Amino acid sequence: MRKKGRILMDCITLKNVKKDFITGKGDKVAALGNVNLSVPxxxxxxxxxxxxxxxxxxxxxxAGLESATEGEVIYRGKPITGAHKEIGMVFQNYSLMPWLNVRDNIALGLDFAGIGKKERLERAEYYMEMIHMQEFAKAFPYELSGGMQQRVAIARALANDPDVLLMDEPFGALDAYTRIVLQQELLSIWEKHKKTILFVTHSVDEAIYLADRVIFMAPKPSRIEKEFLIDMPRIRQRNNPRYGELTEEMLALFEKH
Structure with a gap:
């Protein structure tokens, strides 16, 4: 893939990845069927x-949190066999520690990594400023709105400076306005740091607004059915005719399944 005049190497590669689960009755259920994907x-x-x-x-x-039944996931030429420090993850349910304030939640991973207190605090301050949460540094999760908690979860993942950021429907539980605001903030962060991001969503609008490329996965068997290159400049305007065309194409795939 070319971007801004240069050829980019693949960061994540999936080769024939399959995942089966066994039910309580001993039946095999295919969760993933032969997925192949390259992400520059x-x-x-x-x-x-x-x-x-x-x-x-x-x-x-x-993320290395589960193993594939078959196939392999490769990060920069090496197979992933477990959790990897260069791959961070943000979940839908925020996963903040309720007994830690905002600053300490952001710095938590750095503490586990053995980073000194001075550097931990400096990084926490940097990312609090990035997500506009400086005035809430001493607040606890129960004192924050859902959108604010998700800001903290994103900052915590970024504070560890991962190469790849995986996001599992991080805005799915938020109201429409907060969701749009955080989409804009996430794009601003991505433009600045250029992390490789894989972002799971049910929302066609969100996918078109955020992505360079959209991967549509179909069930039964689970597979990649179609890829869409989002050939529109940022910041994307929802009244762009191409936005409407892509929306119709993706919604048609949902209706099909």
């Missing part, structure tokens, strides 16, 4: 599809 460095990819198509399972396998 700095690309923003949205993974779109109906419930039950394996989007979250795929993300957890890339």
């Amino acid at each position: 460095e700095s690309e923003f990819v949205c993974i779109l599809g109906p419930s039950g198509c394996g989007k979250s399972t795929l993300l957890r396998i890339i």
Whole structure:
């Protein structure tokens, strides 16, 4: 893939990835069926599809939180065999520690990594400023709105400076206005740091607004059915005719399944 006049190397590669689960009755259920995907460095990819198509399972396998039944996930030429410090993840349910304030939640991963207190605090301050949460540094999660908690979760993932950021429907539980605001903030962060992002969503609008490329996953069997290159400049305008065309194409795939 070319971007801004240069050829980018693949950051994440999936080769024939399959995932089966065994039910309590001993039946085998295919959660993923033969997924192949290459993601160049700095690309923003949205993974779109109906419930039950394996989007979250795929993300957890890339994160090293689950293992594939068959196939492999490769990060910069080396197979992923478990959790990787260069791959961060943001979940839908925020996953903040309720006994830690905003500053300490952001710095938590740095503490686990053995980073000194001075550097931890400096990084926490930097990312608090980035997400506009400086005045809430001493607030606890229960004192924050859902959107504010998700800001903190994103900042915590970024504070560890991962190469790849995996996001599993991070804005799914938010109201429409907060969701749009955080989409804009996420794009601003991505433009500045150029992380490779894989972002799971059910929302066609969100996928078109955010992504360089949208991967549509279909269920039964779970697979990549179609890829869309989002050939519109940012900041994207929803009244652009191309935006409407892409929306219709993606919604037609949902109706099909």
